[in-house]
Amino acid sequence: MSAPALRRLAWAAMVLLGLAAPYLVYPVFAMNVLCLALFASAFNLLLGYAGLLSFGHAAFLGAAAYVTGITLRTWGLPTELGVLAGTAVATLLGLVFGALAIRRSGIYFAMITLGFAQLVYFLVVQLPWTGGEDGLQGIPRGKALGLLALDGPVTTYYFVYVAFLAGFWLIQRAIHSPFGHVLRAIRENEPRALSLGYDVAHYKLLAFVLSAALSGLAGSLKAVVLQFASLSDVHWHRSGEVVLMTLLGGMGTVLGPSVGALLVVTLENYLADVGSWVTVITGAVFVACVLAFRRGIVGEVRALVRRSFIGGKP
Amino acid sequence: MPEETILETRDLVKEFAGFVAVNGVSLRVARGSIHALIGPNGAGKTTVFNLLTRFLPATRGAILFNGEDVTHARPADVARRGIVRSFQMSAVFPALTALENVRIALQRPLGTSFHFWRSERTLQALDARAVELLAAVGLEADRDTVAVELPYGRKRALELATTLALDPELLLLDEPTQGMGHEDVGRVVALIRHVAAGRTVLLVEHNLSVVQDLARRVTVLARGAVLAEGSYDEVSRDPAVLEAYIGAPA
Ligand SMILES: Nc1ncnc2c1ncn2[C@@H]1O[C@H](COP(=O)(O)OP(=O)(O)OP(=O)(O)O)[C@@H](O)[C@H]1O
Numbered sequence: 001m002s003a004p005a006l007r008r009l010a011w012a013a014m015v016l017l018g019l020a021a022p023y024l025v026y027p028v029f030a031m032n033v034l035c036l037a038l039f040a041s042a043f044n045l046l047l048g049y050a051g052l053l054s055f056g057h058a059a060f061l062g063a064a065a066y067v068t069g070i071t072l073r074t075w076g077l078p079t080e081l082g083v084l085a086g087t088a089v090a091t092l093l094g095l096v097f098g099a100l101a102i103r104r105s106g107i108y109f110a111m112i113t114l115g116f117a118q119l120v121y122f123l124v125v126q127l128p129w130t131g132g133e134d135g136l137q138g139i140p141r142g143k144a145l146g147l148l149a150l151d152g153p154v155t156t157y158y159f160v161y162v163a164f165l166a167g168f169w170l171i172q173r174a175i176h177s178p179f180g181h182v183l184r185a186i187r188e189n190e191p192r193a194l195s196l197g198y199d200v201a202h203y204k205l206l207a208f209v210l211s212a213a214l215s216g217l218a219g220s221l222k223a224v225v226l227q228f229a230s231l232s233d234v235h236w237h238r239s240g241e242v243v244l245m246t247l248l249g250g251m252g253t254v255l256g257p258s259v260g261a262l263l264v265v266t267l268e269n270y271l272a273d274v275g276s277w278v279t280v281i282t283g284a285v286f287v288a289c290v291l292a293f294r295r296g297i298v299g300e301v302r303a304l305v306r307r308s309f310i311g312g313k314p
Numbered sequence: 315m316p317e318e319t320i321l322e323t324r325d326l327v328k329e330f331a332g333f334v335a336v337n338g339v340s341l342r343v344a345r346g347s348i349h350a351l352i353g354p355n356g357a358g359k360t361t362v363f364n365l366l367t368r369f370l371p372a373t374r375g376a377i378l379f380n381g382e383d384v385t386h387a388r389p390a391d392v393a394r395r396g397i398v399r400s401f402q403m404s405a406v407f408p409a410l411t412a413l414e415n416v417r418i419a420l421q422r423p424l425g426t427s428f429h430f431w432r433s434e435r436t437l438q439a440l441d442a443r444a445v446e447l448l449a450a451v452g453l454e455a456d457r458d459t460v461a462v463e464l465p466y467g468r469k470r471a472l473e474l475a476t477t478l479a480l481d482p483e484l485l486l487l488d489e490p491t492q493g494m495g496h497e498d499v500g501r502v503v504a505l506i507r508h509v510a511a512g513r514t515v516l517l518v519e520h521n522l523s524v525v526q527d528l529a530r531r532v533t534v535l536a537r538g539a540v541l542a543e544g545s546y547d548e549v550s551r552d553p554a555v556l557e558a559y560i561g562a563p564a
């Protein structure tokens with residue numbers, strides 16, 4: 001089987017699974033997974049394909065969640081406009097942070113993004129209309145396109161699912177686009193890309209903005225799903241969690257981040273009873289996975305499939 | 315008829331925290347020639363390349379390309395104007411195939427390199443030209459080989475094919491035969507002669523027989539400054555050059 005055929009198969013499996021999900025598990029659980037899977041996939045676009053480790057992605061997720069919450073609750077706008085507003089604000093934030101951070105690399109880049117995210121956290125705590133410590137409660141889901149009332153969990157699920165597929169498709173398209181090819185070249189050998197006439201910083205910035213925008217979309221959807229936005233969405237724990245999900249599932253793979261998100265959300269959900277031990281267990285699973293599968297779960301599976309079906313090198 | 319100058323530097327100086335790596339270098343490279351830049355290790359040859367391509371800012375001095383001042387241009391801009399360099403250590407995109415390596419260079423003129431919504435299939439239009447370029451350096455059989463798996467000599471050939479894809483006016487080659495076996499050196503020399511047709515080459519090279527073979531003019535650099543300039547025969551007889559190379563008065 002060829003690589004594109006395998007990719008199509010993976011796509012088909014994912015779409016079908018997604019369609020059936022609300023009948024297999026709790027819809028709210030499934031929606032939460034979708035939001036974080038989109039978040040991790042957006043993060044992976046930056047880490048896995050541009051080679052940039054951001055430690056401030058919670059800022060985009062969280063800011064978008066709050067903006068969506070405020071527009072839906074205070075102004076009663078249609079759901080999709082609230083989602084768009086959240087995404088737009090995250091995009092703008094990405095543009096500003098990115099423009100200031102993108103010329104740094106490695107640990108400096110990570111630290112600058114962390115610094116900006118802390119700034120956003122501080123603002124959210126201080127501003128009067130974010131609900132402070134309590135967060136923003138009781139966000140109405142509203143009506144999609146002014147028609148479809150998102151009152152039932154299954155209806156809401158399909159709304160979120162469509163948005164997820166659109167975002168996920170865009171990420172895959174960006175990876176497999178002319179832009180994606182340049183991005184890979186930059187990750188592989190930055191001075192060489194520069195010497196071929198590519199303004200490296202501009203390409204990285206676009207990757208950063210795209211990643212921020214789609215993280216924002218994930219945050220906006222999350223606010224619609226859970227009907228609240230809380231400080232935990234802008235907290236640096238979130239920025240760390242998305243690194244974990246991406247590495248766990250397999251960075252630089254199409255499905256890896258989603259698998260990682262599913263795993264982390266499942267662990268957190270089913271271990272909720274054991275209280276704060278959840279962090280310890282997730283940590284232990286993470287360490288075990290990284291030691292056992294360097295390429296992440298999907299990365300290892302992919303290597304195995306390539307070895308046995310295609311006969312190529314992993 | 316006086317020769318036309320494609321590249322000129324005037325009193326180029328580069329200081330690193332007080333250490334002068336390039337010290338008042340004035341060069342004139344004639345259009346259409348192969349010009350060699352030689353000198354002992356640490357003479358400042360690679361640093362001159364870094365200044366010319368704006369990978370490093372010059373401390374003082376000016377760089378003129380086709381009569382235009384490019385002293386303060388951005389590196390990507392310098393490349394787009396037609397100065398394209400190779401690197402001392404081979405510079406390929408390791409995880410990409412040979413074909414994809416060359417295609418990266420070809421795709422920029424398409425003007426779609428920021429188009430993240432377009433399919434990569436639009437790049438297939440470049441495959442024919444990429445294969446041509448690979449064939450020109452003898453890599454047609456390796457088009458689908460991932461670059462990291464190519465032997466060293468072929469990596470250098472791939473690098474050259476990628477550089478040529480931009481059809482540069484001025485080619486800067488930093489030790490293209492370094493670390494190569496005998497046959498590979500012969501191949502690369504033939505290749506450089508072939509690609510030099512219709513363009514200008516500035517060549518840094520330690521292998522003096524390669525320099526003798528290829529270069530019309532030679533500039534000798536020592537401790538950051540120009541020590542001698544002329545034809546290979548002239549500079550190789552120069553006592554100051556012999557001293558710099560052998561370390562003792564001739
Ligand atoms: N980025 C830098 N920072 C500080 N010093 C540098 C830097 N780049 C080069 N140098 C110094 O400048 C001097 C010239 O180095 P350069 O690499 O240009 O020499 P070279 O002629 O290319 O030598 P080789 O033949 O070994 O490649 C050396 O002493 C080197 O240590």
Ligand SMILES: [Mg+2]
Nearest residue numbers: 359360361402
């Ligand atoms: Mg050098």
